[in-house]
Amino acid sequence: MDTCDALLIIPPFDFTMLNSVTGRRTGRSGYYLYYPPLGLCSMAGALRARGFRAQVADGQFERDWPGALLERVRAQKPALVGVLATTPVLPVVHELALALRELRENAGLDFRIVAGGAHVSCDPGIVPDLGADYGVVGDGELAVCALADMLVRGHGGPEDAPGLVWMREGELIRNSPSPPAAVREYPPPDRTTLDRNKYFNPFMPAPTTTVISARGCPFQCLFCCRSQSMGSYRPRPVEAFLDEAAQIRAEGYGFVSVIDETFTFDKKRAAALAEGLLRLGPGFAWSCQTRADTVDEDILRLLKRAGCINISFGVEAGDNAVRGAMDKGVDDDAFTRAFSLCRKIGISTNAFLMIGSPGEDRAGVRRSVEFAKKLRPDYVVFNVATMFPGTAYYDRLIADGAADRSIWTRYMLGQAPLPVLNETLGKPELVALLNGAYRSFYLRPAFMARKLARLRSPGQAWHLARQAATVIGDYVMKGS
Template identity: 30%
Template sequence: MRVFLGNAPWSKEGLIGVRAGSRWPHLQDPCDPYLPFPFYLAYATAVLEKEGFEVFLLDGVAERISTEEFVRRCADYRPDFILLEVSTASIEQDLQTVAALREKLPEAKIAFAGLFPEAGESEFLQQHPEVDYAFRGEYEYTLREVAQALARGEQRTDHPGTSCRDASGRVIVNPRRPLIENLDELPWPARKPLPMLNYHDLPGGLPGPSLQLWASRGCPFHCTFCAWPQIMYGGDKYRVRDPVDVVDEMEAVVKEYGFRSVYFDDDTFNLGKKRMLALAEEIIRRNLCIPWAVMARADTSDEETLRAMKRAGLVSIKYGVESASQEILDRCEKGLDLSKVEKTVALTKKLGINTHLTFTFGLPGETRETIRETIALAKRLDPDSVQFSITTPFPGSKLFLQMEAEGNLVTKDWSLYDGSNVAVIRQGDLSPQDLELALRTAYDTWQRHKLLRPLYRPKEWRKFLKHPGQSLRKYKNEYRHKKKLAAQRKAAEAG
């Protein structure tokens, strides 16, 4: 049996989409190099290959191919089963891709998976007969079970984690599949079919090319806006891998591809002090000497662990801050103490570890004053890099239900749900346009802050003196970006 797994191309009005591997599927400028590794697709491929299936994994986003080329390569493979990872913001184009595939491959079974839980609802499958299955949550074992049944000629409709149709056409919505308890039983992700040097996430100045890894899955915290714990995992269960196996993978893949760094893109990496220290010790014991970065929480970091990870090569940390308002953080159930954030960021910088901070505009309780405070906090914390976004309530999240109940959703045009360019909510007396302006203002202010930073940060001067050509190109690009943002802001205000 031949199985095709794909991340289809996605673009709109000159922007390109980022989907598989992203907790925040969105559209971005084609010049933006950010590209996450498609973890679920790669793990699912490895699981199927281990069971003896013929598998073709194609990341059309990473390869920057057209939809026509994506469909042609899939059709040429003649698969019996097709799985596409989809998302809320891309679903319109995902359905167009399926229609093209269905025309070429009328007998193939087609499944959707990923960050669009609506696909598993009865109404969706009734409206879209071209889609045979929808997989809910993490889907490696769901896909394996369905593929094994079809290979035996069984037309079962009772697979946990799936929605499908019975022989009469009635849609069957099955319960969610239990999470994979032992992550160490999973094979390492399949990487050979993928353009590994194209994947790019370098927080805080991490050198590239960089390997993206997972050392854990899930998060025990309860942020109402966070998509993966709620949609992909269905709760707050936190699961970890054996640190030795993690470092085995890190060492082997870095050696195979010549990566210059490693980024642990876990939901929350730094939980469990004993495990953190064991992982750092294992890296030191093997003398790997490779810089790495992590996605973490500021309030679960402590000096001993940070120092140990620094000795093991940690050079950068992403911390999610979201807002300068403690009340807003409490209302979205993040459980984060802002006073600890300021202390942890200061400590992290003192230890010589670069910081990347993330903020969002539009959470419940947002006002013009809290927006100004958040921008001011970003400047005061002065991270090496920063991300601002517009709060987007993904279907399937508590925030979506809250926004819907309060009448704060302004549209259910899913193509607008990317949080990168367009606001789909109102908040208090803030209109969607106000939130979009807040995003542009934040980036405009940050770019101005960065341009002035070399005047008071010795580290910036050292960077400039060490790499003058690279630094000049960087500031030239940032100046152009600043002008572009200013033009966008002016156009928005005029409109």
């Protein structure tokens, strides 16, 4: 195995969050839609553009965790080991960091552990508790390149790395973040060290990946941390996005998920992106996510012609008042219109809703489920509304004394579950409502008939059966 300067790791996501909220699923999830870790690939691209040898290791596929990964570190001898740290997998990241420190000491290796991702960006004080040597807030491309300069070439110091979190004489130091305009200059992500055939969407006939055309979010929903973890809305140059899309196609990927927070926020720009994708020619399918109040028939028809086959909408609740209280300023009519237009044009849809938002009672949850049925999405995802750092809800709870900042360290150490946002209903009832929501939506004869009528191959039938088994196993057969 070749040595490298930087090894960037995504830990396995084994539904730690779901375990902690619902008290079930102690093993790996039956969830089997896998995308490459775009953020780590982007940092690998930046490092390679600066002449460093960088590789990405995807822990989702490691059956011997963390043993196989530790052996890889021992063999490749990187100077920098980066680990993606999102809130749900903090216990896994902590376990890995401790194991890496033990390996470093016992094997005489010389590398530094760097944690980055949404949680570190919103809660940088957790970096020492995680066991990392450094943390990165915000975009990581410039920071990892500066660290590689320091660790591999002996140039500069930690104070030169934008967004770096580090300790100096017992004091936690936070460097200024990367400038917002830097996103326009980042090299394209490097996906070449990954096996593309491992990444798939069960209803797509080819390997899948992700791409982003704009970082950050222009909205300020109270439940979401994106505006803090990713910063303000920062679009990439249209041509840079199209060049990357062409490269993705050349590498053999046949389906792409565009993961902008709101793809159609700027309709003129979205149209330019779609027109560029049209020029790539037929056979390039993609999806996106956006807000219902930023689409109309013209833009949806253009997206469809450009190969868009699926759009996800964050519905959040089936009640205008509940949505208004979370500063999600999209009303029922906008959702009804958007889902109806997508059906008319032939774009499939996903709806995301939360169970137990602040102020939501049992009747409100029932309204959410019924509203989801009325919208008729192809798929719906319900989640228990959970507190995350970097959200306005979290800041309010801290200010009111209803939560304290040690919750994340206690969760990481297995001393506390992830906190829910609706303590009035309580966790057992929220789990029962979640189970009921899934049963009520998916176990309807009309829904099943529609799904069966759309099957086009034995492979699709097999994947649909697996999805059905996962839903039934999680939300029907298990008690609340």
